[in-house]
Amino acid sequence: MKKDHLKSYLMISPAILGICLFVVYPMISLIGISFTNYDLVRGSGKFVKLANYEKLFSQPAFGEILSNTLIYTFYYVVLTMSLALFFAFLVQRSNWFDRFVQGVTFLPHITAMVSVSLVWMWLMDPFAGFLNYILEEWFHVKGLQWLQSSSTAMMSVIIINVWKSVGYYTLIILSALKTIPADIYEAADLDHSTKLRTFFKITIPMISPTLFFLLVVMTISSFNVFDSIKVLTGGGPVRSTMVLVYYIYEYAFIHMRLGYAAAAGTVQLIIVSFITFIYFKLLQKRIYYK
Amino acid sequence: MGKIVFERVVKQFDKTTIIRGLNLAIADGSFTVVVGPSGCGKTTLLRMVAGISAVTSGKIYIDDVDVTNIEASERGVAMVFQNYALYPTMTVRQNIEFGLKNIKVPKEERDRLIAEISKIIGLSALLDRRPSSLSGGQRQRVALARAMVKKPKVFLMDEPLSNLDAKLRVQMRTELIELHERLRTTFIYVTHDQVEAMSMADTIVLMNNGQIIQTASPEDLYHEPAHIFAASFIGTPPMNILRCEGCEFAVGFRAEHIHMREAPEDAALRFDARIITREMLGSETNYKIHIPYGDVMAKNPDASFHPGDRLSISIPQNNVYLFQATGERIPFDKEKVRNFLGAAEKKACQEESTGLEKKRDEA
Amino acid sequence: MKTLMHNVAGITVLILKLVLVAIFVFPFVWMILTSFKTIDETNMYPPTLLPHAWTTEGFSKATGLGNFAVYARNSIIVTLCSIVIQFAILIPAAYAFAIKEFPGKKLLFSLVILAFMIPVQVTFVPVYLLMAKLGWLGTLLPQFMPFMANAFGIFLLRQTFMQIPDEIIEAARLDHARERQIITQIMLPMARPTLATIALFAFISSWNSYFWPLVMTDQDQLRPLTVGLAILKDAEGTVNWPAIMAGNVILFLPIIAMFLVAKKQFLGSFSYLGIK
Numbered sequence: 001m002k003k004d005h006l007k008s009y010l011m012i013s014p015a016i017l018g019i020c021l022f023v024v025y026p027m028i029s030l031i032g033i034s035f036t037n038y039d040l041v042r043g044s045g046k047f048v049k050l051a052n053y054e055k056l057f058s059q060p061a062f063g064e065i066l067s068n069t070l071i072y073t074f075y076y077v078v079l080t081m082s083l084a085l086f087f088a089f090l091v092q093r094s095n096w097f098d099r100f101v102q103g104v105t106f107l108p109h110i111t112a113m114v115s116v117s118l119v120w121m122w123l124m125d126p127f128a129g130f131l132n133y134i135l136e137e138w139f140h141v142k143g144l145q146w147l148q149s150s151s152t153a154m155m156s157v158i159i160i161n162v163w164k165s166v167g168y169y170t171l172i173i174l175s176a177l178k179t180i181p182a183d184i185y186e187a188a189d190l191d192h193s194t195k196l197r198t199f200f201k202i203t204i205p206m207i208s209p210t211l212f213f214l215l216v217v218m219t220i221s222s223f224n225v226f227d228s229i230k231v232l233t234g235g236g237p238v239r240s241t242m243v244l245v246y247y248i249y250e251y252a253f254i255h256m257r258l259g260y261a262a263a264a265g266t267v268q269l270i271i272v273s274f275i276t277f278i279y280f281k282l283l284q285k286r287i288y289y290k
Numbered sequence: 291m292g293k294i295v296f297e298r299v300v301k302q303f304d305k306t307t308i309i310r311g312l313n314l315a316i317a318d319g320s321f322t323v324v325v326g327p328s329g330c331g332k333t334t335l336l337r338m339v340a341g342i343s344a345v346t347s348g349k350i351y352i353d354d355v356d357v358t359n360i361e362a363s364e365r366g367v368a369m370v371f372q373n374y375a376l377y378p379t380m381t382v383r384q385n386i387e388f389g390l391k392n393i394k395v396p397k398e399e400r401d402r403l404i405a406e407i408s409k410i411i412g413l414s415a416l417l418d419r420r421p422s423s424l425s426g427g428q429r430q431r432v433a434l435a436r437a438m439v440k441k442p443k444v445f446l447m448d449e450p451l452s453n454l455d456a457k458l459r460v461q462m463r464t465e466l467i468e469l470h471e472r473l474r475t476t477f478i479y480v481t482h483d484q485v486e487a488m489s490m491a492d493t494i495v496l497m498n499n500g501q502i503i504q505t506a507s508p509e510d511l512y513h514e515p516a517h518i519f520a521a522s523f524i525g526t527p528p529m530n531i532l533r534c535e536g537c538e539f540a541v542g543f544r545a546e547h548i549h550m551r552e553a554p555e556d557a558a559l560r561f562d563a564r565i566i567t568r569e570m571l572g573s574e575t576n577y578k579i580h581i582p583y584g585d586v587m588a589k590n591p592d593a594s595f596h597p598g599d600r601l602s603i604s605i606p607q608n609n610v611y612l613f614q615a616t617g618e619r620i621p622f623d624k625e626k627v628r629n630f631l632g633a634a635e636k637k638a639c640q641e642e643s644t645g646l647e648k649k650r651d652e653a
Numbered sequence: 654m655k656t657l658m659h660n661v662a663g664i665t666v667l668i669l670k671l672v673l674v675a676i677f678v679f680p681f682v683w684m685i686l687t688s689f690k691t692i693d694e695t696n697m698y699p700p701t702l703l704p705h706a707w708t709t710e711g712f713s714k715a716t717g718l719g720n721f722a723v724y725a726r727n728s729i730i731v732t733l734c735s736i737v738i739q740f741a742i743l744i745p746a747a748y749a750f751a752i753k754e755f756p757g758k759k760l761l762f763s764l765v766i767l768a769f770m771i772p773v774q775v776t777f778v779p780v781y782l783l784m785a786k787l788g789w790l791g792t793l794l795p796q797f798m799p800f801m802a803n804a805f806g807i808f809l810l811r812q813t814f815m816q817i818p819d820e821i822i823e824a825a826r827l828d829h830a831r832e833r834q835i836i837t838q839i840m841l842p843m844a845r846p847t848l849a850t851i852a853l854f855a856f857i858s859s860w861n862s863y864f865w866p867l868v869m870t871d872q873d874q875l876r877p878l879t880v881g882l883a884i885l886k887d888a889e890g891t892v893n894w895p896a897i898m899a900g901n902v903i904l905f906l907p908i909i910a911m912f913l914v915a916k917k918q919f920l921g922s923f924s925y926l927g928i929k
Binding site for chain 1 (some may be wrong): 666669670673674676677678680681683684687695696697698699700741742743745746748749750753754755756758761764765767768770771772773774775776777778779780781782783798799800801802804807832857860861862863864867868879882883886894897898901904905908912916
């Protein structure tokens with residue numbers, strides 16, 4: 001018996017080592033660093049207790065950033081979820097056309113965010129961009145500033161991110177839809193239910209565990225938005241697209257103030273952990289009821 | 291070659307004891323069927339012989355060698371699983387070869403063995419197919435071939451026919467019996483189907499709740515059941531058992547021993563009866579008959595009775611089985627039978643509606 | 654009357670679907686077309702759809718850029734190493750968690766779940782310091798080593814292994830197979846679709862990654878294609894859209910190639926994720 005256990009431990013040890021080294025240790029280290037004034041230039045830091053946190057929470061900019069992040073998350077999740085559901089409803093059949101459309105919506109997901117951002121940046125160019133061209137010539141509406149103005153930049157970033165990821169979630173919802181037995185639809189049909197009503201009253205409740213899971217995944221991933229912002233706006237204009245991760249990045253690698261960045265990072269860790277915790281708690285409840 | 295002994299074997303799983311202190315000897319070369327209802331422990335028993343289920347305490351011997359702690363692959367046993375467990379990504383040939391390759395049997399030898407087995411089992415045309423393209427019966431044969439090619443001391447079979455359709459099952463039954471005749475290796479066969487057990491075995495091990503109820507030949511099990519459980523498990527239809535709450539004894543008799551016309555001279559029991567249902571099966575007819583002590587099944591070549599008919603049924607003394615209320619079989623005793631009938635009468639075990647009187651034998 | 658409404662509804666749906674296709678395909682079309690235009694053409698208003706004069710200027714500019722070959726080489730090396738190391742680690746781990754019993758199994762597996770849930774944006778600062786301490790910052794190692802434990806892969810493969818009937822493994826044991834043989838000759842072949850899915854996702858994730866290599870590389874020699882392309886944007890005075898788009902087309906080529914070849918695999922892989 002013992003020998004077999006040893007073998008098992010050997011088999012999982014590289015994975016566990018990797019996890020401890022690159023996930024667990026950094027998490028702990030992050031919290032530790034947040035209590036110091038570690039500076040990347042100097043390469044060292046002293047223990048300053050809660051100084052970083054005090055500074056963090058006293059910054060009006062930080063409040064702005066948190067609200068930016070929350071706004072981003074809110075719109076991103078709402079738009080992505082509703083669009084993903086809508087698309088799933090629209091193209092749920094197995095004929096070749098629907099499947100073609102499914103594949104097409106998935107294309108953005110497998111593309112690099114860098115590429116997506118650059119293309120959309122070009123499309124959203126206020127002067128020579130295609131979007132404004134369409135707005136002005138086809139719809140006779142004045143073109144927008146998109147990424148160049150602080151009032152529209154955030155929305156532009158959100159649109160781009162939604163565009164990129166909605167296909168992925170659509171496919172997941174579609175595969176969840178497949179698990180619903182066909183007879184349920186037949187029964188609803190016999191009960192004179194319209195397609196729309198069936199979708200809302202029957203289909204959605206039946207896949208609600210998946211939807212719930214996706215909600216959490218979307219929320220957590222939205223907290224981590226970075227690539228698009230770095231490429232598109234660098235956090236501007238006027239910090240209108242500055243979100244938490246970018247803030248951390250900036251302080252860590254541009255201002256070199258690791259301690260402070262770690263404090264912001266710890267805040268983010270707490271938020272993400274909190275969401276995950278709530279999710280698991282609610283999941284327990286659901287399983288109990290099931 | 292192929293003698294198995296269980297010595298005080300106990301199997302516990304997660305704090306529940308599935309098998310307690312079991313002792314059993316399986317003779318070399320026998321076709322032993324372990325039969326019992328679901329959950330009785332028969333598959334566990336089989337797996338312990340195979341070595342894929344560990345023994346909690348006790349010993350298992352194969353040919354007088356203690357194999358309790360020996361690896362499954364070192365025991366010289368082969369197993370046919372209920373769902374065949376064929377390797378899905380390999381061809382039939384590769385499935386059969388796998389075990390041989392692992393013990394480094396040279397290629398010519400392997401090819402020869404496979405050709406031999408395929409001919410016996412009838413697989414030669416299928417050797418390059420994948421399991422997914424085979425029918426249930428064909429897959430079963432591959433599983434059998436895979437086991438046979440190992441030339442084991444013991445063949446273990448876990449309900450191998452239960453996934454086949456009825457017709458195929460009957461055909462495979464005879465094929466397995468012929469195979470056993472030919473190989474003369476010990477077969478240990480597990481099933482929940484008592485018909486299979488009765489038709490194939492030379493020794494039946496009847497189990498219930500992790501215990502062995504009786505080990506006997508089919509004839510002995512049928513004619514001399516040691517326990518009510520054995521009596522009512524074996525036989526189609528099962529033995530009629532008359533019992534009632536609080537009575538000290540129980541009385542049983544088989545459907546085919548019920549005389550529906552003239553009472554035989556040595557009749558130990560006689561009842562006023564009424565036919566409830568009738569199933570005409572061709573050479574014989576099954577009747578469900580109501581008597582004051584309950585409903586019983588009768589089997590008779592005489593098909594002339596119909597539902598509603600009143601009649602008198604009787605059972606010869608030789609065919610009456612007497613049991614303790616706790617289930618053990620005891621020798622026939624007129625007093626005790628009379629005792630039972632009397633007590634049963636008093637305890638309102640009778641049906642009121644017919645208003646019949648019970649007659650007791652005075653002979 | 655009902656059929657007319659039905660038809661109207663049907664046509665509306667069809668139009669919606671076509672609009673959908675347009676919305677998702679158009680940016681790609683735009684990207685490809687732009688890459689064949691001249692800079693001047695891209696600065697024109699109104700913007701043109703098809704290039705007036707097809708040119709490969711953009712491509713030569715993008716690939717001619719000093720370190721393009723280096724960037725491409727780095728992307729390839731990092732992605733390949735990533736996949737190889739991840740598979741070497743996740744296969745035994747998934748097997749052990751699926752099949753074997755050992756003390757602390759539940760606890761250790763929850764560690765895997767944890768890794769799944771913690772995003773790199775939380776860990777990057779301390780990992781950067783760790784890489785500095787280990788002296789790895791001058792190498793490509795920081796770009797793939799931190800991902801050596803592919804929690805997603807362990808998860809998925811474990812699930813697949815768990816669905817393999819016990820009987821098959823038991824039959825193999827009775828067939829004198831050693832553990833390693835059982836894994837390589839029986840279980841892995843049965844898990845081929847899952848392995849393909851994991852490889853696909855690992856490839857995409859590594860090839861497209863931007864944030865992580867950005868953080869982990871100071872030297873231009875170490876940068877992958879994604880980071881190189883983003884720099885391209887800031888390189889000159891006016892933005893050279895054809896070059897940027899050309900670079901992106903090149904970046905996208907391996908992905909689209911794989912997508913077309915393994916379309917069924919991609920779209921089929923969602924049945925795993927749907928059941929949660």
